[in-house]
Amino acid sequence: MNEIGLTQVLIVSTILFFIGVYGFLTRRNMITMLMSIELILNSININFVAFNKYLYADKLDGTFFTIFIITIAAAEASVAIAIIIHLYRNLKSIDVDDADMMKF
Amino acid sequence: MSNYYIALIPLLPLATFVLLGLFGRKYLSGISGIIGTLSLLASTIISLVTAYNYFFITERVNGVFQPIIALKYTWLQFSANVSIDLGIMLDPISMMMIVVVTFVSLMVHIFSLGYMKGEERFATYYAFLSLFTFSMLGLVLSTNIFQIYMFWELVGVSSFLLIGYYFDKPSAVAASKKAFIVTRFADLGFLIGILILAYNAETLDFGILIERLTDATSPYLINSTASTLLGVSALTWGLVLVFLGGAGKSAMFPFHIWLPDAMEGPTPVSALIHAATMVVAGVFLVARLFPIFAFDVSALTVVTYVGVFSALFAAIIACTQTDIKRVLAYSTMSQIGYMMFSLGISHHGGENGLGYMASMFHLFTHAFFKSLLFLGAGAVIHLVHSNEMKDMGGLRKLMPITHITFLIACLAIAGIPPFAGFFSKEEILMAAFENNKLVYVVAVFTSGLTAFYMFRLYYSIFWSKQSHAHADHGEGTLTMKIPLIILGACALSVGFVPIASLVTSDGAALETHIDYIFSLTPVALAIAGILLATSLYKNENSKPQSIANGLGGFYTAAHKKFYMDELYLFITKNIIFNLIGKAAAWIDKTIVDGFMNLLADVTAEISNLIKGLQSGKLQHYAVYFFVGMIGFMLLFIYLWI
Numbered sequence: 001m002n003e004i005g006l007t008q009v010l011i012v013s014t015i016l017f018f019i020g021v022y023g024f025l026t027r028r029n030m031i032t033m034l035m036s037i038e039l040i041l042n043s044i045n046i047n048f049v050a051f052n053k054y055l056y057a058d059k060l061d062g063t064f065f066t067i068f069i070i071t072i073a074a075a076e077a078s079v080a081i082a083i084i085i086h087l088y089r090n091l092k093s094i095d096v097d098d099a100d101m102m103k104f
Numbered sequence: 105m106s107n108y109y110i111a112l113i114p115l116l117p118l119a120t121f122v123l124l125g126l127f128g129r130k131y132l133s134g135i136s137g138i139i140g141t142l143s144l145l146a147s148t149i150i151s152l153v154t155a156y157n158y159f160f161i162t163e164r165v166n167g168v169f170q171p172i173i174a175l176k177y178t179w180l181q182f183s184a185n186v187s188i189d190l191g192i193m194l195d196p197i198s199m200m201m202i203v204v205v206t207f208v209s210l211m212v213h214i215f216s217l218g219y220m221k222g223e224e225r226f227a228t229y230y231a232f233l234s235l236f237t238f239s240m241l242g243l244v245l246s247t248n249i250f251q252i253y254m255f256w257e258l259v260g261v262s263s264f265l266l267i268g269y270y271f272d273k274p275s276a277v278a279a280s281k282k283a284f285i286v287t288r289f290a291d292l293g294f295l296i297g298i299l300i301l302a303y304n305a306e307t308l309d310f311g312i313l314i315e316r317l318t319d320a321t322s323p324y325l326i327n328s329t330a331s332t333l334l335g336v337s338a339l340t341w342g343l344v345l346v347f348l349g350g351a352g353k354s355a356m357f358p359f360h361i362w363l364p365d366a367m368e369g370p371t372p373v374s375a376l377i378h379a380a381t382m383v384v385a386g387v388f389l390v391a392r393l394f395p396i397f398a399f400d401v402s403a404l405t406v407v408t409y410v411g412v413f414s415a416l417f418a419a420i421i422a423c424t425q426t427d428i429k430r431v432l433a434y435s436t437m438s439q440i441g442y443m444m445f446s447l448g449i450s451h452h453g454g455e456n457g458l459g460y461m462a463s464m465f466h467l468f469t470h471a472f473f474k475s476l477l478f479l480g481a482g483a484v485i486h487l488v489h490s491n492e493m494k495d496m497g498g499l500r501k502l503m504p505i506t507h508i509t510f511l512i513a514c515l516a517i518a519g520i521p522p523f524a525g526f527f528s529k530e531e532i533l534m535a536a537f538e539n540n541k542l543v544y545v546v547a548v549f550t551s552g553l554t555a556f557y558m559f560r561l562y563y564s565i566f567w568s569k570q571s572h573a574h575a576d577h578g579e580g581t582l583t584m585k586i587p588l589i590i591l592g593a594c595a596l597s598v599g600f601v602p603i604a605s606l607v608t609s610d611g612a613a614l615e616t617h618i619d620y621i622f623s624l625t626p627v628a629l630a631i632a633g634i635l636l637a638t639s640l641y642k643n644e645n646s647k648p649q650s651i652a653n654g655l656g657g658f659y660t661a662a663h664k665k666f667y668m669d670e671l672y673l674f675i676t677k678n679i680i681f682n683l684i685g686k687a688a689a690w691i692d693k694t695i696v697d698g699f700m701n702l703l704a705d706v707t708a709e710i711s712n713l714i715k716g717l718q719s720g721k722l723q724h725y726a727v728y729f730f731v732g733m734i735g736f737m738l739l740f741i742y743l744w745i
Binding site for chain 2: 021024025026096097099100101102103
């Protein structure tokens with residue numbers, strides 16, 4: 001009956017994106033927030049691959065961008081974990097609500 | 105002939121001031137007095153030579169002395185015609201003044217060697233004296249009306265510094281402030297006067313200024329008489345305002361209140377600044393601009409009546425004062441009043457310039473006998489350590505030289521022939537008699553009063569009761585006696601200096617003669633004054649007290665200086681401070697400050713309201729970010745799709 005088309009893929013990636021946003025805004029644990037960011041990034045990756053496959057099947061640009069994003073996500077994760085470790089050493093906690101010194 | 109050496113006359117004291125001011129207290133404290141005196145001695149000699157050259161060597165043109173510009177340097181050029189120059193002008197009055205200034209200053213320097221010995225700030229004292237001498241010489245030699253204004257302020261500053269020399273005495277500090285503020289206030293008038301004159305004549309140079317404003321056909325004069333304010337022409341306003349500055353410096357009524365208080369300074373300073381030189385700067389200024397004044401009868405009338413009123417007013421007060429320096433201060437004011445009204449009744453040129461000549465003559469002789477009186481008073485104060493008459497009396501045996509010289513000076517100021525004051529006062533009275541009978545009557549009466557109060561002073565110091573002064577030290581050092589003797593000789597002899605043929609309004613020699621019949625009245629009045637003083641004060645008795653009681657309120661008023669100080673205090677405290685000052689303070693505190701506080705409060709309130717946005721919570725920021733992004737997205741969709 002129905003083939004899986006671009007629309008269905010985009011629906012999946014949109015759901016994934018908003019799960020990530022929701023997790024980023026509601027979770028207090030910084031590691032979980034980092035995981036949520038990964039979800040957001042991966043939803044983007046899916047979009048790139050999907051657009052590449054369905055619209056410009058003869059090109060590879062979208063796939064390349066996906067690989068770049070995965071690389072950058074790895075670097076970003078290492079920086080974020082370094083920040084989290086430093087905060088933990090100072091606050092003895094990885095709850096994001098405890099890290100609220102930067103205010104008025 | 106090169107005239108550049110003349111610049112040394114003011115520059116030597118300036119160099120001394122810099123040297124002593126910078127290094128005096130540390131390195132030269134022992135010899136600073138000698139340095140100051142020697143440099144001034146050189147300056148005095150140069151000025152005597154210069155004056156001699158000017159009066160007797162330089163050629164006159166048709167028997168008329170010509171002003172010589174010895175040196176001129178343009179300092180600030182405003183436009184093609186208007187510039188502020190610094191220069192040296194030689195003319196009869198400036199020559200006479202440099203001789204007076206350097207000579208009296210030299211005497212004071214020598215006297216101070218003894219009088220100020222052992223003072224901690226000895227070097228500073230000499231530095232200030234040098235500064236004053238420099239400024240005064242610069243003032244009298246000015247070529248430019250703005251140059252005279254600068255030096256005018258400089259003498260004001262040095263007077264301020266020297267009155268406040270004993271700065272640990274509150275009264276001296278108050279007196280120096282008073283002198284500065286009162287004269288500064290009057291100088292404001294002077295400045296406005298300069299601007300009016302300079303605006304109308306389009307020059308600041310004395311020579312051109314006088315030339316333009318005395319030529320009846322010149323457009324400058326026509327313009328300045330045509331434009332009027334409150335019915336008075338611009339020329340008159342300018343001259344009266346310039347005279348206001350002169351009146352402030354010369355302690356004319358109603359700006360005289362600073363002069364008696366200025367006696368808080370060291371006595372030699374009073375002799376130099378507040379008797380012989382600085383206070384006659386006002387007379388000098390009017391004399392300098394006299395050709396213009398002579399063109400404007402109303403300005404001269406102001407000069408006349410201010411002068412004659414001051415002369416009488418001060419003489420009455422002088423009769424009641426008990427501080428010997430204050431008596432001398434009021435006497436100075438009275439004598440300067442003579443010089444002023446003598447200028448006021450004079451005309452320009454020829455035989456009619458008698459008043460001008462007499463005024464300059466009186467300035468000349470007055471400088472000698474009045475500085476002698478002050479130095480004598482200084483010697484007396486040095487001995488008894490008090491300014492009050494009641495602490496003195498019977499000092500003639502203790503200090504014979506002071507006694508004799510003081511007596512000479514008293515006779516000179518009283519106008520007894522053949523002492524110096526007689527000749528100059530006769531000329532003034534003669535001029536007054538010829539021009540204005542009212543002024544003459546007041547002047548003759550005042551001259552009788554002068555004789556009375558001077559001899560009251562003389563008897564109170566040297567006769568009266570038996571001396572109870574402790575002769576712990578003698579009359580004073582040799583350096584104090586020498587100036588007294590020299591000045592005493594001057595007070596005897598300077599009346600014979602032929603000022604009439606040297607210093608006149610138009611530079612041409614003036615024929616004068618002593619009219620013995622005419623002299624009879626003033627001399628008789630002076631002798632009557634002296635006799636009256638003799639009967640009242642030679643021996644201690646109760647007559648002065650009973651006369652004072654008999655005069656009642658008038659005596660009290662004169663003793664309180666006619667409440668002028670109180671009047672000034674009333675005006676400043678009650679009217680200016682309360683009415684204007686308080687209102688201004690209220691506006692400042694409530695309206696100006698209130699507006700500023702309102703701005704600050706509003707800002708603080710707004711920031712308080714919105715500072716909660718900055719919570720420091722990362723996820724709040726993330727929410728704002730997402731909401732913002734969604735908002736932008738919706739906006740884009742709305743706009744373009």
